Amino acid sequence: xxxxxxxxxxxxxxxxxLSFSEKVKLLEKLRDRSLAIAESPLRRRQHVKG
Amino acid sequence: xxxxxxxxxxxxxxGVIGKYAIGGAVGATFYLEPSATLDIDIFVSLExxxxxxxxxxxxxxxxxxxxxxxxEKEYLVIEGWxxxxxxxxxxxxxxxxxxAVETEVEGTRxxxxxxxxxxxxxxxxxxxxxxxxxxxxxxxxxxxxxKLGSILQRHGxxxxxxxxxxxxxxxxx
Numbered sequence: 001x002x003x004x005x006x007x008x009x010x011x012x013x014x015x016x017x018l019s020f021s022e023k024v025k026l027l028e029k030l031r032d033r034s035l036a037i038a039e040s041p042l043r044r045r046q047h048v049k050g
Numbered sequence: 051x052x053x054x055x056x057x058x059x060x061x062x063x064x065g066v067i068g069k070y071a072i073g074g075a076v077g078a079t080f081y082l083e084p085s086a087t088l089d090i091d092i093f094v095s096l097e098x099x100x101x102x103x104x105x106x107x108x109x110x111x112x113x114x115x116x117x118x119x120x121x122e123k124e125y126l127v128i129e130g131w132x133x134x135x136x137x138x139x140x141x142x143x144x145x146x147x148x149x150a151v152e153t154e155v156e157g158t159r160x161x162x163x164x165x166x167x168x169x170x171x172x173x174x175x176x177x178x179x180x181x182x183x184x185x186x187x188x189x190x191x192x193x194x195x196x197k198l199g200s201i202l203q204r205h206g207x208x209x210x211x212x213x214x215x216x217x218x219x220x221x222x223x
Contacts (some may be wrong), residue, residue, distance in 0.1 A: 015083035016190060021156045023084045024051050027076065030086040 051076075051090070052156045053129035057114075058092065059159065066113045068095035071150030071161040073136070073168060078183050080153065080162040081192045089125060089132040093147050093163060096137050105137045142170055142205040166198040173202070173210050185218060 015023070061067050071077070074091030096105050114126050125132035138144040146167035153162055163171070169187050172180035187193055202208050215221055 012083045012190075016081070016192075020080050020153050020162075023079045024076075024155050026084040027079055027087065028051060030084060031088055034086045034088060 051129075051131060052158050054090065054131045054133065055155055055158045055160050057117075057119075057128050058133070061110070061113060064113070066109050067135075068097065069147055069150070069161070070094040071147055071163045073146075073163045073171065075183070077163045078168055078186070080151070081165045081168075082183075082186050082190055085186075089134060092133055092135050093143060093150075094135050094137060095144075095147055107135055107137070110135050140205075142167070142174065142201075142207075145201075145204075146171060165192050166194060166201050169193065169198060170201045170205060170207055173207050173214060174205075176210070181214065181218065184214065188219065 015026070018026075058067070058070060062070065071093050072080070072090060073093050074089070075085055075087035076090050079085065094110075096107070096109070111121060111126065114128065115121060120127050122132060125134050127133070136143070138147060146163050149164050149167060150161040151164050153160060165187060169184050172184050199208075202211050
């Protein structure tokens, strides 16, 4: 568990150290993914089921 | 997003808006690891309409809709990104805008609200996602404690900060 937490912390630090331009590219990918998930028929079906 | 910022910079050149700065999740991403967001918050200084004491976003809407951009609820969709323009609501916002940090996105010049002001504004807004972001700021080590303390004191947010510390940081903000 300690290794997992350390690995996550190191990953966050790597991401934090990126330039703003590089981070913005990641933001765009995250946004595209969020929109794709939101529009997925699977998610819509789950949402209807509640 | 570069294309979105190009349009906003052109609005500034054309005199539709004054100084502006990115806030919210996109602004926080300047300092932290990126986190998913669907929109861009732009803090923006506006001129009063002639003869009116009220600030109005109409010039922004007129300028953008004339150029084919669509309004959706409180957003204007500019080059694929929903953008919310936020005129300063108080002295904290005004100061945050004045102290914004200059940077660039793929060669396009832009400004971002300073980390300590993002924390203060988040504390004032006080939604669960604001608290999550404040915790990220605290853990990241990017905050200047003296600068943050001074901002919180100036804008009457020290009590809120102490409550936040008790609730989320074991009483040690």
